[in-house]
Amino acid sequence: MPRKLLAAAATYALFLNDLIEDDALRARVLMPFVTRLEGSADTPEAEKERAELIVLRTASAIMAPALLRTASWKLPKSFASSARATT
Numbered sequence: 001m002p003r004k005l006l007a008a009a010a011t012y013a014l015f016l017n018d019l020i021e022d023d024a025l026r027a028r029v030l031m032p033f034v035t036r037l038e039g040s041a042d043t044p045e046a047e048k049e050r051a052e053l054i055v056l057r058t059a060s061a062i063m064a065p066a067l068l069r070t071a072s073w074k075l076p077k078s079f080a081s082s083a084r085a086t087t
Helices: 007-019 023-034 044-070 077-086
Strands: none
Touching (some): 007 044
């Protein structure tokens, strides 16, 4: 029987798989991540903490910079400093 996967990471991987349209990019970026998921399941409390971390890191390290590149507004200084502190 295969070991269980961390639910939040598996869900995130499925989301990324659907989002990435380029097969070569998917193989280069996503597959190394997915292959490390086996056996990553943990207690419900640990899974909740990991899911929160995935959301926080995605918002601060990926989404915020992408929005700043495409939008004419800037983040408040308080958000920018707290985002740096979590990375």
